[in-house]
Amino acid sequence: MTKPIKLTNRAAYQRFVDRYDTFLLDCDGVIWSSNTVIPGVLQVITYFRKKGKQLLFVTNNSTKSRAGNLKKLRSFGLEASEEEIFSSSYTAAYYLRHIIDFPKExxxxxxxxxxxxxxxxxxxxxxxxxxxxxxxxxxxxxxxxxxxxxxxxxxxxxxxxxxxxxxxxxxxxxxxxxxxxxxxxxxxxxxxxxxxxxxxxxxxxxxxxxxxxxxxxxxMGKPNKPMLDCIVDKYRLNVERTCMIGDRLDTDIQFGINGGIATLLVLTGISTEKEILAEGAPILPDYYVDSLSNFAEIIELEN
Amino acid sequence: MTKPIKLTNRAAYQRFVDRYDTFLLDCDGVIWSSNTVIPGVLQVITYFRKKGKQLLFVTNNSTKSRAGNLKKLRSFGLEASEEEIFSSSYTAAYYLRHIIDFPKExxxxxxxxxxxxxxxxxxxxxxxxxxxxxxxxxxxxxxxxxxxxxxxxxxxxxxxxxxxxxxxxxxxxxxxxxxxxxxxxxxxxxxxxxxxxxxxxxxxxxxxxxxxxxxxxxxMGKPNKPMLDCIVDKYRLNVERTCMIGDRLDTDIQFGINGGIATLLVLTGISTEKEILAEGAPILPDYYVDSLSNFAEIIELEN
Structure with a gap:
């Protein structure tokens, strides 16, 4: 396994952003934590949009439809569309209809x-x-x-x-x-x-x-493959230019690994730098960063 | 493991009965099957009583108290007393009070x-x-x-x-x-x-x-040990002269083995002779018999 690269400066943030067209974002622990939005993260998401990045918010929460999950995102001040949300409930419907052609009767x-x-x-x-x-x-x-x-x-x-x-x-x-x-x-x-x-x-x-x-x-849901199969199928993604961003090694990062896409771990949620650096760590991201908000440094440079 | 002895004639039935003072009886598959009492079994139970055998009806059914289980036995025409019933619900109560002295508060x-x-x-x-x-x-x-x-x-x-x-x-x-x-x-x-x-x-x-x-x-329940620990504790049983009678190798017979008592499998329920005779069978009873009703042959002799 390749040692994960820690992103620690503007040049590294910029190279990372330039390298991918699509970011799959886990929400809890990445965008918000304990029901409070992580300061600086909303600006970074706005910046990603400005740069033409495709964003998809992926969640294992099955109790809500995409519309319900969208409401939740908006309650955190995050503007998005239903088409940008991939929940495990939607994945199940997409999988049955488009991946396995579940009998209509x-x-x-x-x-x-x-x-x-x-x-x-x-x-x-x-x-x-x-x-x-x-x-x-x-x-x-x-x-x-x-x-x-x-x-x-x-x-x-x-x-x-x-x-x-x-x-x-x-x-x-x-x-x-x-x-x-x-x-x-x-x-x-x-x-x-x-x-x-x-x-x-x-x-x-x-x-x-x-x-x-x-x-x-x-x-259906992370870390299992059907959710990514459905995402790739629906949006015809180039997996080479797609990166999963999440806070948990065993769900988010494993999900990206299972799907053959790049992975970025943020340290604002469950998994820690210590786990990554441990001898024989079983699951490693390609990159990690203290917080998604760190990317705000690029914006400041451009302004 | 010793090969199980199949009881097939009057002399063998008699020796078996004489060897034990207490019989623990599973009910479904031993006394009744598909909600019908197995012909001849009630006479055998009456005979055991006449010979002074101690009988205990053991059941994993926790939804009923001993009183509730007694009602069920009686609905099959089997006369018994509450003191002869050991259900997993009663075992739990007995275990908490007498085996581990669960704090009163x-x-x-x-x-x-x-x-x-x-x-x-x-x-x-x-x-x-x-x-x-x-x-x-x-x-x-x-x-x-x-x-x-x-x-x-x-x-x-x-x-x-x-x-x-x-x-x-x-x-x-x-x-x-x-x-x-x-x-x-x-x-x-x-x-x-x-x-x-x-x-x-x-x-x-x-x-x-x-x-x-x-x-x-x-x-608490079969095949685990607490039920037998409670039975032995309550009735001060001599385990050397106690035999478990049941129709399932993985629950009834394993229960007897775990508790260090003798075991008799009847073939009127789940487990089959083929399972016992299979090479490397993991759970073996000491004895087996086609049906508990076979013991009626002794009664005929005595009459």
Whole structure:
């Protein structure tokens, strides 16, 4: 493995920016941290736009559609368009329609929130809604949990309304039809909220994995490949001139490595310089920098 | 490993019965199968009683208390007393009170059904009830999921009312207090119902295991040791003269082996003679017999 290059001065920042046409940006830990935007980052993003760089905001959050994620970006003062957002919910819809040509007559059974349903609907993919029918099982009544030959895929994401009926249905669909696809939006075991972490989509899908003794066929989100396959397919990207920018070695940087694109780690989030410099570090970025805001030095020069 | 002895004639049945004072009996697959009692088995149980054998009915079902399990036995025409039943719910209560002396001032947080709550209450162990407070999380409101220093153990069993709030609470209790015990009633990944199987307690506990990256401290039910430790402790059994009778190699027979007691496999349930006779079979009983009802041959002789 090549030693990562630390970007520490204007000339290095400039060379880096010139070398790529497209930046894939993780958000939490790169643009904002603890719900506060990192000072200087918004100017850098505006500068990237001025220089004609293509920007894509990539997030494993499946609970929101692209529209929902856009609202969140705007709440941090970041102007963007829906077309610049790639969430794991949108990835799932794109993957089913454009990568594997999911049969039009088949339905997707969702364990997840409205973001997934919205994106599948917009892509014209039939799906089961998280409706009242999905309340908890009462009085040990399993009678309505029966195979459904219309279901062609089970798609599991994060779901604060998860319950036993949903788990049992998904289990039965997958168990009775070996051709039924088993997909996860993402496999993050936890996610950050209110200053701590809580069990994430990668934990909520585990009852299915354990009960079926079967791994998912595909996981959409970082660090897995489908999200990048979809991005490259949709935007016809030149992978040689694309760089993933993120704060986590095990998700963001591994994602870039898996997809064969360049990677830049910022030190404003989870992963540390110590981890990179450790002997035998398993995941290394091509570049790293203290903060995305460091690139503001180029702007000052140009002004 | 010693080759298992197949019991095939009256003399062998008689020797087996004479050799043990206590029989631990699994129920499904031994006494009944597909909700029908196996012909001849009830007479054999009556005969065991007449001969002064101590009988204990052991079940991993945590959703019922001993009283609830007794009702089920009686529905099959099997007369028994509550004292003869050892369920994983009762085991959990017994274990906390008598094996580890769980602090009186601490509470147990339950993911599970009324069987667990009933047994803990009868043993005088404080616990959180599965009350309205445990409904699904609405509007992404995690604010009431906070550490609770009173919680000294999380006990997870099968729960048709499982939801994200329960998972998140249990996760937070275990994550914030490294001394908080992490217990499962049983780790069966599936259980049989309405002619198929559904995800069991061993699957429903997996989000905690994955999100915490921590294994449970103890699993109560078969094939794990705590259930037998509790049985031996409560009845002061002579393990030399105790035999486990069950239909599954990986739960019932492994349970007996783990506890250092004799084992008899019956072929009226899950495991087959072929599995026992296979080269390198990993789990072997001491004895096996086509059906528990075979022992009726001794009765005929005596009559």
């Amino acid at each position: 088949k339905k997707v059974y969702i364990i997840g929130e409205s973001g997934i349903e919205d994106e599948l609907n917009m892509m014209g993919i039939k799906n089961t809604k998280a409706d009242a029918d999905n309340g908890p099982i009462q009085n040990w009544d399993f009678a309505d949990i029966t195979p459904d030959p219309e279901i062609g895929a089970v798609l599991c994401g994060f779901d604060t309304f998860i319950n036993y009926r949903k788990i049992a249905k998904a289990f039965l669909y997958l168990r009775t039809d070996p051709d039924c696809l088993f997909l996860l939006t993402n496999d993050d075991t936890t996610f950050p909220a209110i200053g701590t972490v809580f069990p994430g989509a990668g934990s909520l899908s585990s009852p299915l994995i354990i009960a079926l003794n079967r791994k998912p066929d595909r996981v | 601490k509470k147990v947080y339950i993911i599970g059904e009324s069987g667990i709550e009933d047994e803990l209450n009868m043993m005088g162990i404080k616990n959180t009830k599965a009350d309205a407070d445990n409904g699904p999380i609405q509007n992404w409101d995690f604010a009431d999921i906070t550490p609770d220093p009173e919680i000294g153990a999380v006990l997870c069993g099968f729960d048709t009312f499982i939801n994200y709030r329960k998972i998140a609470k249990a996760f937070l209790y275990l994550r914030t207090d490294p001394d908080c015990l992490f217990l499962l009633t049983n780790d069966d990944t599936t259980f049989p119902a309405i002619g198929t199987v559904f995800p069991g307690a061993g699957s429903l506990s997996s989000p905690l295991i994955i999100a915490l990256n921590r294994k449970p401290d103890r699993v």
